Amino acid sequence: MRHKLVIGNWKMNGNRAANTALLSGIVAGLNDFGADCAVCVPAPYLAQCQAELAGTPVAWGGQDVSIHADGAYTGEVSAAMLRDFGATYVLCGHSERRAYHHESNELVAQKTVAALAAGLTPVVCVGESLAQREAGQTEDVICGQLQAVLDALPADDVAKIILAYEPVWAIGTGQTATPQIAQDAHGFLRNCVASKNAAAAATVQILYGGSMKPENAKELMAQPDIDGGLIGGAALKSTDFLGIIQAV
Ligand code: 13P
Numbered sequence: 001m002r003h004k005l006v007i008g009n010w011k012m013n014g015n016r017a018a019n020t021a022l023l024s025g026i027v028a029g030l031n032d033f034g035a036d037c038a039v040c041v042p043a044p045y046l047a048q049c050q051a052e053l054a055g056t057p058v059a060w061g062g063q064d065v066s067i068h069a070d071g072a073y074t075g076e077v078s079a080a081m082l083r084d085f086g087a088t089y090v091l092c093g094h095s096e097r098r099a100y101h102h103e104s105n106e107l108v109a110q111k112t113v114a115a116l117a118a119g120l121t122p123v124v125c126v127g128e129s130l131a132q133r134e135a136g137q138t139e140d141v142i143c144g145q146l147q148a149v150l151d152a153l154p155a156d157d158v159a160k161i162i163l164a165y166e167p168v169w170a171i172g173t174g175q176t177a178t179p180q181i182a183q184d185a186h187g188f189l190r191n192c193v194a195s196k197n198a199a200a201a202a203t204v205q206i207l208y209g210g211s212m213k214p215e216n217a218k219e220l221m222a223q224p225d226i227d228g229g230l231i232g233g234a235a236l237k238s239t240d241f242l243g244i245i246q247a248v
Contacts, residue, residue, distance in 0.1 A: 004035035004221060004248045005162070005205055005228035007123065008235025009063065009091060012042060019048055025238025027056045035228060035248040038089055039235065040123075043077050046085035054086065061089030061120070064097055067110040079118030090115050091230075092122045093145065095168045105148035112149050116157055123162045123207070123230065124149050126189070130169035138167075142185060143192050150196045159200035162207065163189055164230040170210025172232060179219045179226075182208045186225035214243025221248050 014022075023039070030037070038059035041049055049060035066076035082090055091097075092115060093108030103111075108124065115122035126145040128138045142165065150158060165185045170177050177185075186206045194201035208220055209230030220226055228248070234240040 002203060002205055002227045005207060006035045006037045006231065006241075006245045006248070007061070007089065007164075007207065007229070008037075008039040008231050008241055009094070009209070010039060010041050010045075010235060011063070011096070011232060013236055014042060014045060016045070016048060019045055020052060022236065022238055023049070023052050023058070026058055026241055027053070029238060029242040030057055030245070033057075033245050033248070035245050037241075037245050040089060040091050043082075046082065046087060050086040059088040061087045061091070061123075063091045063094065065090045065092065065111050065115050065120070065122075067107065067114050069114070079114045079120050082120060083118050088121060089123055089162070090120045091164075092124045092149075094125045095127050095166055095171060099168075105145050106152075108145070109148040109152035112161060113152050116153070116160055121160065121162060123164050125164045125166050125209070125230070127166040127168050127171075127210075133167065133169065138185065139188055142189060146189060146192050150193070153196075155197045155200075158193060158197040159203055162205045163193075164207040164209050165189060166209035166230060172211070174211050176211040176213075176216050176220070177208070179223050182220055183223035183225055186223065190225055212244060214240055214247060217244040217247035 040061045062082045065079050092111040097103045112122040126142045128141040132141050205227040207228045207230045212229045213234045
């Protein structure tokens with residue numbers, strides 16, 4: 001039985017005062033929950049998470065990571081730096097990184113390798129655009145994104161990653177994938193993982209992301225291959241984030 005996991009991706013939002021209010025609201029409301037939870041925050045706020053979340057059930061992580069260990073890479077943040085601030089998770093290949101920073105499938109795979117090498121759990125994000133879905137390319141696109149990562153990992157490491165299916169057309173649009181559309185993609189991704197490591201396919205957590213809210217979380221999470229959520233907008237209000245966690 002796979003455990004459910006809900007991760008809030010704050011994207012480029014927050015300030016110290018608002019973060020404290022949000023984090024304390026989440027911690028205070030976390031009773032009777034059936035899911036693990038975490039927040040992935042802008043790098044400058046990792047220290048704040050470490051100070052305010054240590055000893056609570058809420059884990060934290062980064063939103064991106066360098067492929068390099070250290071050196072002359074201005075602006076980059078290494079996996080070891082994220083670990084230094086207590087991060088458990090890091091997002092790799094979020095669609096906004098792929099779109100605005102031209103991250104290729106191969107670069108995302110290298111980031112996944114770098115994260116694992118430092119002891120982080122990479123959350124590898126995949127998802128098709130609306131044009132790709134309408135052209136019938138969904139499976140080709142998400143399989144290609146995942147395959148680059150599978151190719152870069154030894155079979156044993158496949159069990160150490162988390163996947164997130166985030167259809168680009170559902171992100172920030174209010175247009176959530178139907179539970180069936182999401183389940184179909186998750187089942188497909190799990191089969192792709194099985195081609196590399198059958199045992200890992202049974203245990204790997206696959207999160208859904210894209211306009212998940214308290215109102216639609218229960219039905220999505222009830223799908224057999226949906227193991228949690230990667231939440232954007234609704235992760236910025238503690239009552240919404242808690243509502244999703246409690247929908248599990
Ligand atoms: P929204 O929940 O705002 O649609 O964002 C989803 C997302 O991109 C999480 O990584």
